[in-house]
Amino acid sequence: MENYLSKKIIALITDFGTRDAYAAVMKAVLLKANPALSIIDITHEVNPFNIESVSFLLYSSWDYFPQNTIFLSVVDPGVGSERNILLAEQKGKILIAPDNGSVTLLYNKKDNFRVWTPSLKALSLIPAPESSTFHGRDIFAPLAGLISLQGIETVAGEAASPVLLNTLKPVLDKKIHTIRGRIIHIDSFGNCISSISAEDFPETRKTGKSGNAGKTEGSEDTEITEKKGKDKKTAKLKTAVIKTESTEIKGIEEYFARVPEGKALSYFGSTGFLEIAVNMGNASEILKIKAGDGISVYY
Template identity: 30%
Template sequence: MQVVGRSKSGGEEMRMKRIVLLALILVFAGVLVLSHSSVQRTSNGIIAFITDWGSRDWYVGAVKGVALSIFPEATIVDITHDVPPFELEEGAATLWFSSREFPSGTVFVAVVDPGVGTERRPLVVHTENDMFFVGPDNGLFTYVMLDFGVKAVYQITNESFMKPPVSYTFHGRDIFTPTAANLAAGRKVSDVGPEITDYIMFDVGAAYIENGIIYGEVMNHDQYGNLRTNVTRKYVDELGLTFGDRIKLTVEGKTIETVFVNTYGDVEVGEFLTYVASTDQFAIAINWGNAREYFDADIGSEVIIEKIK
């Protein structure tokens, strides 16, 4: 009886040890899962791409394959791959306009990179609204940094965030995308490399009002030829523009008289109009026409707006 009793006690003790061991394993596994879960990580699992690669070649497919190989649960978004080749300011504006609509924690891969393979640095910009922008140090992140604020900027040097071997001509695949995928999966942004403060930004000209006239410049144009300017709603309100007001408008030295309205259909087909676009910027268009072609305007073209009294 005593032997049987000891065996029963020993068996009970073994079961308790197994239960405790299993509980410890589950707790440890839970900690690991939680450390990489959306509850704990700053990122939300979204990786959004904007490039000038176009859709003809294999580049877009390759970077998506890299991202999914590293983080299969990623949600991949194509903002656009049709930024005009090498047009940094166009890319910067497009990135800014689109990124404003994404949730905090999104990781953006932005590649308009004529200096690929040179001494220009690969970066991660962590903005105050907890978004992450991965790409080249060439001014591409100027507008998001100005609007969202900057928590920190890091130079990517940690090879564990890269896809070896790193080519000279495809950093989008070998540095930017694997870094973005690792961040989306929950790795710390501070682990990518050293923090820097001497990053490149565009010299952005600000709009201003002088003697009742707004002076600004073209910031962006779309495929319809509509021109968006750096003149924000604040300046429109300060000038006192309301629906139906007549405007003397000069773009790239060419002057017309037009009207301030809400939308394209407020004027006849072929007529000019000005309005506040969905991006909250003063915009210029021709209903069913192309304002960019008419003015021969481009990014940086001077815009002068005067209310006709």
């Protein structure tokens, strides 16, 4: 039986949809290159050209895939232009994507996330592109097949500094107790996911007087300080005000049923990002929120 850890997985994410043949053709090219591949569709329903959404979907999926996964991301409004192609690696997982900001969240939040451009030698090993508008088929899929057979070491060229989206970095203003971000993804339930993550929210840090220098991490005083800090942060979450261009919500809840059916709420979702939802409803439609809208948290 094949060693599980040696099995190569391709994780696909595109904005091709499933109505046309584009996604299927990419899969066919991958399997022609390496019939032993397993292919998993993350999604082909990214809103066309929405790079912020791609960055979120890649980041929120990354940790749940095993080593030897090759993420193949083709949301590429700059296809055919001089934009670079990126290869990246982190803890045994590989990403192939256009250099358009789609790696932003992974690059900013994951340790040891290394990035290269493909080597000229590697590019010479794949057939010349048949089209200037379908690099997913003609370049990205053949590169993924090559990496699955030979490893990233034989394909990676020079180290690269990727394009990063400043819009995905929340702005914290401690003087006026505000975090500003934007809506970066609307999921299939209509939940509105923001660029603000739980780790962006100000933590109440441990404090101590100079006379406490001898206290250890597990001491009673430290435990009391940590509990007070958590209580203060919980209080901040309960009294925070979340505003978008079309709505205002008070408090950050733990789960949907904390509010009555049909009522709007905010909460930190399963991916760790602040979201806006309507219990048993579609927040995007009801509250008229769309991707790209601004969002502010006042605490």
